[in-house]
Amino acid sequence: MSDFIGDWNALLVLMIAGFLPNESWRMLGLWLGGGIDEGSELLVWVRAVATAILAGVIAQILVSPPGALASVPGWLRYAAVAAGFAAFIAMRRSIFAGVACGELLMLAGKWWLG
Amino acid sequence: MWSITSTVLALVLFATYLGIGALAHGTHFSLGWVLASTLFVWAGPAQIILISTLGSGATVAQAAIAVTVSAIRLFPMVVAVLPMLRTPTTKRRHLVLATHFIAVTLWVECFRLLPHVPRERRIVFTHGLGTGLVSLCLVAITVGYGLAANLPQLFAAAILLLTPLAFLLSTARNCRQLSDILALVLGLALFPLAAMLHTGVDILISGVSAGTIAYGVHWWRRRA
Numbered sequence: 385m386s387d388f389i390g391d392w393n394a395l396l397v398l399m400i401a402g403f404l405p406n407e408s409w410r411m412l413g414l415w416l417g418g419g420i421d422e423g424s425e426l427l428v429w430v431r432a433v434a435t436a437i438l439a440g441v442i443a444q445i446l447v448s449p450p451g452a453l454a455s456v457p458g459w460l461r462y463a464a465v466a467a468g469f470a471a472f473i474a475m476r477r478s479i480f481a482g483v484a485c486g487e488l489l490m491l492a493g494k495w496w497l498g
Numbered sequence: 499m500w501s502i503t504s505t506v507l508a509l510v511l512f513a514t515y516l517g518i519g520a521l522a523h524g525t526h527f528s529l530g531w532v533l534a535s536t537l538f539v540w541a542g543p544a545q546i547i548l549i550s551t552l553g554s555g556a557t558v559a560q561a562a563i564a565v566t567v568s569a570i571r572l573f574p575m576v577v578a579v580l581p582m583l584r585t586p587t588t589k590r591r592h593l594v595l596a597t598h599f600i601a602v603t604l605w606v607e608c609f610r611l612l613p614h615v616p617r618e619r620r621i622v623f624t625h626g627l628g629t630g631l632v633s634l635c636l637v638a639i640t641v642g643y644g645l646a647a648n649l650p651q652l653f654a655a656a657i658l659l660l661t662p663l664a665f666l667l668s669t670a671r672n673c674r675q676l677s678d679i680l681a682l683v684l685g686l687a688l689f690p691l692a693a694m695l696h697t698g699v700d701i702l703i704s705g706v707s708a709g710t711i712a713y714g715v716h717w718w719r720r721r722a
Contacts, residue, residue: 394531397558402548403538405566407598413576414590414597428716430574432681433709437571438602438669439685440692440701440708441543445662447690450550451524452654465663472667479510479667486663487656494652 456494464490508634510668511603513660514542515635519642520649520657521546525553529643536635541601544568546661567702575605582612583620596621599628602665606672677716684708 445453446461453461468486475481515536522532527549539545544565551561579600580593600608607627615623646654666682673679685708692704 394528395534397552397561398531398535398538398548401552401558401562401565402535402544405562406539406541406544406569406572409566409569409573410576410597410600411594413573413600414580414593417577417580425717427574427578428675428677429709429713431578432677432712432716433706434571434574435669435673435678435681436685436688436708436712437568437701437705438543438665439682440689440704441547441568442662442666442669443686443689443704444693444701445546447693449658450546450553451521451658452651453658455651456655456659461659464659465666468663469666469670472670477671479507479664479671482667483510483513483660483663487659490659491652491656494655 456490457497460490460493460497463493507603507607507668508631510664511631512634512638513657514664515638516642516645517657517659517661518542518545518549519639519644520646520654521549521553522639523643523646524654525549527553529640532639532643533636536632536639540598540632541569541572542661543602543665570702571705572600575602576600579605579608582608583624585618588621592621596624596628599624599632602668603631604628606668609672675716676719677712680712680715681709684711 468482471485472482688704692700
């Protein structure tokens with residue numbers, strides 16, 4: 385069992401740095417969100433900020449990539465995502481077409497670079 | 499038609515968590531730990547940030563700050579989704595589990611599916627959807643963790659690229675107003691600029707400013 389979970393210290397770190405930060409924002413939303421109307425202007429702003437923060441996370445993974453993705457040159461990472469987005473638009477907003485196209489371009493580019 | 503788009507989103511989520519499983523293996527976390535992180539954290543970007551910061555030797559406090567900042571986006575998601583679940587008799591405690599399940603995929607799916615579900619059944623529907631998605635991700639992590647142990651670097655990179663692609667496209671598909679589209683584009687564009695400040699809260703700076711500019715444009719166009 386201890387091999388499966390790792391040590392209890394690691395689990396404590398997960399609670400402090402993972403569970404608590406996320407759950408507090410959710411519960412704060414539950415606590416404070418009650419009086420806010422579905423179509424209110426505040427929600428338009430709040431949704432715009434949420435979308436922009438997620439966009440920032442995406443940009444961060446591309447700009448300073450984790451693990452094996454760092455072995456792919458920057459221009460190829462950006463080109464793959466741009467190609468994926470173009471395919472997504474061309475195929476009438478198909479996520480599947482976009483993901484497949486971006487992945488294929490990255491694999492082909494990496495194979496071509498050797 | 500719903501079931502087809504649902505399957506694609508589930509595939510995208512599966513792909514994202516394959517990537518997280520692979521990342522956890524690469525940074526020497528145990529399989530049980532990353533499965534537990536999915537149950538308790540249940541937010542892909544937060545899990546990626548947690549694993550990559552801790553894996554690269556950051557302190558617990560630094561990781562906690564980075565995750566807290568990334569998790570701010572859950573607050574507006576909760577505020578936006580909960581009014582769809584409420585009935586006049588709903589108590590706050592009835593919404594705790596549904597609130598825990600709210601993350602980007604459930605947020606997208608709630609806006610798409612809940613209008614077709616009778617209001618008094620929406621909480622139960624959300625519990626079912628959330629449990630199903632979490633189970634799917636636990637399987638994906640186990641598979642990704644196993645694959646990473648055996649895949650060559652090229653394919654490991656391909657699995658990690660799934661995460662930004664999947665998040666970008668599913669967010670883009672959910673854009674309903676000009677302000678959403680502007681927020682996505684500006685959020686991508688401003689992050690590299692904010693990152694040059696090296697504040698440790700770069701995502702917060704670029705996100706709040708990009709979101710506010712997008713909202714400003716929306717407000718200005720409505721007035722004009």
